[in-house]
Amino acid sequence: MQKSNVDIRSLQIGFGGLKVLENLDLHVGASEFLVLLGPSGCGKSTLLNAIAGLIDVRGGEIHVGGRDVTWAEPKDRGIAMVFQSYALYPRMSVRRNMSFGLTVAGTPRDEIERRVGEAAQMLRLTSLLDRRPSELSGGQRQRVAIGRALVRHAGVYLFDEPLSNLDAQLRAELRVEIKRLHARLGATMIYVTHDQIEALTLADRIAVMQGGVIQQLDTPKKIYREPVNRFVASFVGSPAMNFIPGQLARGSEVAFIAGVNRVSLNGYAFRSQPTDAPAVLGIRPEHIELTASNDPSAVSARVEMVEPMGADTLIWCRLADSTAFSFRHDADAQVRVGDTLNVRFPAEALSLFDETSGQRL
Amino acid sequence: MTAVAQPLPAARRPKRMTPARWGLYAFIFITALYFLLPLYVMVVTSLKPMAEIRQGNLLALPVAPSIDAWVKAWTSACTGLTCQGIKIGFLNSLRILVPSVVISILVGSLTGYALSLWRVRGANILFGTMMVVAFIPYQVFIYPLVRVFSFTGLGQSLSTIVIIHTIFGLPTMTLLFRNYFASLPVELFKAARVDGAGFYQIYALIMMPMAIPMIVVAVILQTTGIWNDFILGLVFAGRDNLPMTVQLNNIVNSTQGERAYNVDMAATLLTALLPLAVYFGSGRWFVRGIAAGAVKG
Ligand SMILES: Nc1ncnc2c1ncn2[C@@H]1O[C@H](COP(=O)(O)OP(=O)(O)OP(=O)(O)O)[C@@H](O)[C@H]1O
Ligand SMILES: [Mg+2]
Numbered sequence: 046m047q048k049s050n051v052d053i054r055s056l057q058i059g060f061g062g063l064k065v066l067e068n069l070d071l072h073v074g075a076s077e078f079l080v081l082l083g084p085s086g087c088g089k090s091t092l093l094n095a096i097a098g099l100i101d102v103r104g105g106e107i108h109v110g111g112r113d114v115t116w117a118e119p120k121d122r123g124i125a126m127v128f129q130s131y132a133l134y135p136r137m138s139v140r141r142n143m144s145f146g147l148t149v150a151g152t153p154r155d156e157i158e159r160r161v162g163e164a165a166q167m168l169r170l171t172s173l174l175d176r177r178p179s180e181l182s183g184g185q186r187q188r189v190a191i192g193r194a195l196v197r198h199a200g201v202y203l204f205d206e207p208l209s210n211l212d213a214q215l216r217a218e219l220r221v222e223i224k225r226l227h228a229r230l231g232a233t234m235i236y237v238t239h240d241q242i243e244a245l246t247l248a249d250r251i252a253v254m255q256g257g258v259i260q261q262l263d264t265p266k267k268i269y270r271e272p273v274n275r276f277v278a279s280f281v282g283s284p285a286m287n288f289i290p291g292q293l294a295r296g297s298e299v300a301f302i303a304g305v306n307r308v309s310l311n312g313y314a315f316r317s318q319p320t321d322a323p324a325v326l327g328i329r330p331e332h333i334e335l336t337a338s339n340d341p342s343a344v345s346a347r348v349e350m351v352e353p354m355g356a357d358t359l360i361w362c363r364l365a366d367s368t369a370f371s372f373r374h375d376a377d378a379q380v381r382v383g384d385t386l387n388v389r390f391p392a393e394a395l396s397l398f399d400e401t402s403g404q405r406l
Numbered sequence: 407m408t409a410v411a412q413p414l415p416a417a418r419r420p421k422r423m424t425p426a427r428w429g430l431y432a433f434i435f436i437t438a439l440y441f442l443l444p445l446y447v448m449v450v451t452s453l454k455p456m457a458e459i460r461q462g463n464l465l466a467l468p469v470a471p472s473i474d475a476w477v478k479a480w481t482s483a484c485t486g487l488t489c490q491g492i493k494i495g496f497l498n499s500l501r502i503l504v505p506s507v508v509i510s511i512l513v514g515s516l517t518g519y520a521l522s523l524w525r526v527r528g529a530n531i532l533f534g535t536m537m538v539v540a541f542i543p544y545q546v547f548i549y550p551l552v553r554v555f556s557f558t559g560l561g562q563s564l565s566t567i568v569i570i571h572t573i574f575g576l577p578t579m580t581l582l583f584r585n586y587f588a589s590l591p592v593e594l595f596k597a598a599r600v601d602g603a604g605f606y607q608i609y610a611l612i613m614m615p616m617a618i619p620m621i622v623v624a625v626i627l628q629t630t631g632i633w634n635d636f637i638l639g640l641v642f643a644g645r646d647n648l649p650m651t652v653q654l655n656n657i658v659n660s661t662q663g664e665r666a667y668n669v670d671m672a673a674t675l676l677t678a679l680l681p682l683a684v685y686f687g688s689g690r691w692f693v694r695g696i697a698a699g700a701v702k703g
Contacts, residue, residue, distance in 0.1 A: 120602030146601030
């Protein structure tokens with residue numbers, strides 16, 4: 046099976062007066078699993094449809110496997126696509142659904158049979174081949190939709206929120222299945238979702254989008270640990286990252302001052318020379334540590350709410366200046382509402398953002 | 407004061423025959439009677455010989471039922487100058503009906519499919535207006551159309567009447583199919599395009615098989631409409647192709663001497679037979695088709 050790279054150069058797309066994508070550049074390597082992540086309406090589907098050739102572009106170029114396909118028909122682009130609503134042909138059996146594209150293309154019958162059999166086996170659909178889509182469960186339908194894409198032996202597979210119509214358990218199951226499929230085929234995959242768990246678990250790289258612009262394109266770890274701006278920081282992660290407004294102060298060492306609290310920034314990797322300016326400190330709930338009251342870097346906070354979440358407990362606290370934050374602790378934490386805790390914000394785990402621009406400092 | 411366990415009233419099955427129910431049934435019964443009585447009279451009269459009819463007992467069952475009147479109506483009643491019964495008209499109507507129904511549904515579904523892909527703002531208003539246009543009385547168009555067809559040399563012929571029925575059926579057929587296809591998810595169309603199917607392949611292999619309930623509705627609408635047509639057939643079909651309705655009119659209105667009520671009734675019933683059969687044969691499908699359109703089958 047061939048594996049194509051995808052190269053998008055200053056792509057522009059709009060509907061009437063609305064500009065959805067403007068000068069978007071994106072390079073996806075062969076065999077890469079790229080996830081497009083972003084809130085509703087940010088242009089993820091638009092980008093995917095443009096790669097598939099289902100909408101016309103206003104400007105820019107799309108290359109798949111080194112070939113300029115900007116104006117090629119969808120079937121000639123070497124792509125296959127899986128849709129959110131499955132889009133199975135309701136009057137055809139599972140077998141016909143999967144073989145339809147090959148039949149239209151005039152593939153020899155024994156080749157069709159071989160490919161359908163292979164895909165059906167991979168997706169555990171062999172016993173369902175003669176059923177109609179209406180006789181299948183949601184998960185089975187989506188597997189058929191994936192199977193229909195697989196038989197095309199395409200260089201690039203496009204997924205538009207394939208799991209969002211399924212319940213949580215099925216979603217987790219199929220997520221694993223897709224990941225396994227990628228490992229097995231080594232195919233290039235571009236996967237749209239607004240579910241960050243899907244993004245973090247599946248992706249080699251994630252492109253976080255907002256308002257038609259790619260905000261950050263990085264590995265899941267990098268996106269999670271070092272978000273480039275406040276949007277990425279707040280969009281990725283659940284429970285969400287805490288934001289504490291304050292001030293940078295340079296003294297014997299750089300520190301972050303929030304009211305009466307002082308957080309040492311010794312060990313934080315600044316992107317540029319810090320200045321004494323207002324800033325926002327971001328920290329993920331699992332990076333906050335409990336500490337002793339005599340620890341010089343301790344910050345004291347009052348417990349407002351305790352949310353047991355099974356494996357661990359989410360504790361909501363409030364600082365003296367009334368900024369709220371949450372942190373994770375073992376499930377056996379002996380913490381009660383009203384307690385006063387001493388916590389520590391380790392500098393290595395922090396993110397600092399400019400107050401006005403929201404960019405990482 | 408011991409509390410006795412009483413069965414809760416709500417747990418009991420409600421009584422079936424409330425006064426409202428009685429009223430409903432009475433209404434249904436009277437309505438049915440209202441529509442069935444004329445049919446009854448027609449059937450009974452068609453089975454009576456003239457002697458019996460002359461006695462004037464409209465509702466009485468025939469004493470000596472015979473199908474003579476039916477045979478006469480079918481084979482030898484006079485429709486104008488010829489006396490070969492209404493079977494000529496029946497065959498004419500069939501020759502008009504079949505191509506008209508097939509062509510109007512083919513053309514209507516194809517244009518409906520094309521228009522369903524054209525999703526602009528205001529499309530619904532535009533198509534709503536089209537529907538209104540479909541209700542403009544035919545009479546307005548007749549004279550201009552006669553001129554057009556005599557100019558093109560088609561004049562009055564079988565082709566002319568088929569074209570006429572196709573044209574007049576087009577707004578309804580187009581809208582019926584457009585609304586159905588527009589209710590389908592766009593992704594279905596996109597998936598077929600990625601699969602490499604072209605415009606006509608998607609139409610024939612994916613859209614039309616899904617539209618079977620709509621096709622049934624269209625067949626019923628067109629069949630009854632075209633079969634019952636009188637004026638268009640009279641004006642455009644030509645002498646040799648006059649449809650059954652026109653011939654029925656000739657039988658009923660051009661009697662010499664005593665009016666043969668039994669033959670008239672039989673001829674009328676024969677004319678109504680096909681639409682009746684279509685209704686009874688496809689009522690279930692009709693309801694399903696309408697419902698399927700309503701809830702995105
Ligand atoms: N056919 C269209 N005509 C006009 N505007 C459109 C059309 N399709 C999409 N848009 C607009 O383009 C923008 C991006 O839409 P898109 O479908 O790409 O969002 P998305 O990121 O996929 O969102 P979601 O997560 O909800 O699917 C939206 O503002 C949407 O309203
Ligand atoms: Mg979308």
